[in-house]
Every structure is written in structure tokens, then in C-alpha cells.
Amino acid sequence: MDPRLELIQHWLHDELGLASSELLPASADASFRRYFRLHYPGRSLIVMDAPPEHEDIRPFERINRILEGYGVHVPHIYASCAERGLMLLEDLGATPYLARLNEESVDKLYDDAITTLLHIQTCPTEGLPVYNDELLLQEMRLFDTWYLERHLGMRLSAEERELLERIYAMLSERARAQPQVFVHRDYHSRNLMVTDQRSPGVIDFQDAVVGPLTYDLVSLLRDSYIEWPEERVMHWALTFYQRAHEAGLTNADWSTFRQDFDWMSAQRHLKVAGIFARLHHRDGKSGYLKDIPLTLRNLKKAVSPYPEFTEFNQWLETRLPHEAWA
Numbered sequence: 001m002d003p004r005l006e007l008i009q010h011w012l013h014d015e016l017g018l019a020s021s022e023l024l025p026a027s028a029d030a031s032f033r034r035y036f037r038l039h040y041p042g043r044s045l046i047v048m049d050a051p052p053e054h055e056d057i058r059p060f061e062r063i064n065r066i067l068e069g070y071g072v073h074v075p076h077i078y079a080s081c082a083e084r085g086l087m088l089l090e091d092l093g094a095t096p097y098l099a100r101l102n103e104e105s106v107d108k109l110y111d112d113a114i115t116t117l118l119h120i121q122t123c124p125t126e127g128l129p130v131y132n133d134e135l136l137l138q139e140m141r142l143f144d145t146w147y148l149e150r151h152l153g154m155r156l157s158a159e160e161r162e163l164l165e166r167i168y169a170m171l172s173e174r175a176r177a178q179p180q181v182f183v184h185r186d187y188h189s190r191n192l193m194v195t196d197q198r199s200p201g202v203i204d205f206q207d208a209v210v211g212p213l214t215y216d217l218v219s220l221l222r223d224s225y226i227e228w229p230e231e232r233v234m235h236w237a238l239t240f241y242q243r244a245h246e247a248g249l250t251n252a253d254w255s256t257f258r259q260d261f262d263w264m265s266a267q268r269h270l271k272v273a274g275i276f277a278r279l280h281h282r283d284g285k286s287g288y289l290k291d292i293p294l295t296l297r298n299l300k301k302a303v304s305p306y307p308e309f310t311e312f313n314q315w316l317e318t319r320l321p322h323e324a325w326a
Contacts, residue, residue: 050085060206073198092201098189121181131211136172142274151277171267183211214264265302
């Protein structure tokens with residue numbers, strides 16, 4: 001038997017006094033964490049299993065309590081043991097946004113998600129890590145390290161590296177110039193749960209930082225798992241902008257905000273393409289490879305309108321293989 005499962009059963013039964021229940025796989029994510037569902041009469045609970053040699057659950061617990069304290073629907077923590085990497089959580093169900101998004105549902109679901117996001121952005125940020133230049137650049141460099149070099153086998157010239165570094169610096173500078181707020185950092189259709197009350201439920205927030213206003217909006221509207229026509233994306237972005245402006249979160253005009261949104265999108269999708277390649281080559285999680293083409297198309301959409309990226313845009317078209325986009 002899996003020794004982690006034996007540890008979980010001991011913790012639940014002998015220490016928390018819960019009746020024995022079969023541990024049913026609930027989900028896994030792009031880390032070493034696993035989740036199990038426990039069914040009891042009239043209710044179900046979730047166990048997070050995060051081996052402490054790989055994962056630290058304390059950031060999750062700390063961010064959870066901040067968000068819950070400010071009325072965001074995150075899973076309530078019933079018990080936790082950081083030393084063993086175990087947590088007992090409220091079950092937010094098994095229906096992520098991705099399973100429900102369609103032409104009929106999307107406007108209502110995104111309106112709920114935007115409402116929740118604006119609420120998150122008013123949460124206190126004291127003690128959160130800062131999405132600084134070092135972190136922004138480190139993330140973008142995953143694109144050349146893991147996607148271009150490792151996955152595509154490209155050998156970058158000195159001129160190409162210089163081009164990429166110049167692009168990364170521009171994007172980082174623009175991100176840091178935006179209003180800085182509470183950033184979930186992975187606010188997309190797999191981490192928003194459709195719930196009967198106070199939907200959406202929000203999960204996977206443990207990497208929260210103080211960062212750019214548009215970052216989570218980009219994650220939501222230019223999702224790497226589902227694609228919408230650009231005119232609809234801009235409609236939803238405008239809705240967010242108007243509400244953020246009314247809430248005092250930004251004083252920028254719409255043109256400036258849209259450019260912030262696009263340039264932030266470029267930063268995120270450079271990062272995500274690198275992460276998806278790393279998950280395949282380093283961690284043996286190949287399921288994310290199919291999501292790279294949409295990620296690259298999102299990158300292209302973000303940079304194409306701006307003359308500052310003309311050289312980079314042409315480089316993408318000529319250096320990336322045709323199959324990378326499809």
C-alpha cells in the first residue's frame with residue numbers, strides 16, 4: 001500500500017476521529033500535490049496530500065485564511081498538519097469552469113469570475129511576495145530554456161538571445177508599472193469551481209503575490225485551456241476595466257489598460273509555454289503538451305498589434321515550426 005495513504009488514514013481515523021472512508025482520487029495538479037475525496041452521509045470532504053519534502057502547505061493555509069476572511073469562496077480548512085503535508089478541506093465539488101464553459105454559459109460564468117476577481121484584488125497584501133523584476137524575468141526565461149532549447153531542440157544565437165532578453169525586459173517593465181494588487185497567479189478555468197452557492201469557488205491560490213492588476217484577468221480571459229473570439233475577450237476585458245475604474249483600482253484610460261492587458265498576456269504565455277514543456281521533460285507530465293499551441297496563439301495575439309514587437313513577431317513566425325501553432 002502507498003505509505004502516504006496509510007499516513008492519511010491514520011491521521012483521519014486516529015487523530016481526527018473520523019470514521020474510516022475510502023480515499024477516492026479527486027484530482028492532481030501540476031505539482032506533487034494530490035487530492036482525495038472522502039464520502040460521509042450527507043457530506044464529502046477533501047484531503048490534500050502534499051509530501052513535505054516536495055511541497056510546503058503553509059503558504060496555502062496562510063493565503064486561504066486571508067481570502068476566506070475577506071469573503072472569497074475558498075475551501076474552508078477543517079484541519080491541517082504542515083509537518084506531514086496533510087490538510088482536510090471543504091469539498092467545492094467536481095465541476096471546474098472548464099467543464100461548463102460554452103456559448104450559453106460563458107457570459108454569466110465570467111461575470112461571476114470578474115466579480116470575485118475584483119473582490120480578491122481588494123484583499124490585503126501585507127506579507128505576500130512581490131512580483132518583482134527578478135521573478136518576472138525568471139518566468140519568461142522558461143520559454144527559451146525549456147520550450148525553445150529543450151523541447152524544440154533549438155540552438156539560439158547570441159543575437160536571438162539578445163532579442164529575447166530585450167523583449168523580456170520590456171514586458172517586465174510594463175508589468176511593474178501597473179497598479180499592484182493581490183494576484184492569485186493562476187486564475188483560470190481549471191481553478192474556478194462551479195458551486196451551488198457563492199460561485200465560483202477558488203482553488204490553487206498558494207502562489208499568490210503582490211503584482212500587476214491585469215495578471216489574473218489575462219489568466220481568465222486568455223486561458224491556455226479554452227479559446228474565445230478576440231472581440232469577446234475584449235468585451236469582457238472592458239467590463240472588468242470599467243468596474244475596476246469605478247472601484248478606484250486603476251486611473252488609466254482604456255487604451256493604456258488594453259496595452260497593459262496585452263503585454264501582460266505576452267509575459268504570462270511565454271512563461272506558460274515554458275512551464276508546459278518543463279512539466280513534460282522534467283516531471284513526466286505530458287498532458288500539457290497539447291495546450292502549448294493555444295498558449296502560443298495567445299502570445300501571438302498579444303504582441304501582434306504593437307510595433308515594439310515587430311521583430312519578435314517576425315522571429316516567432318520564422319523560427320517556430322508550423323506544427324507548434326496547431
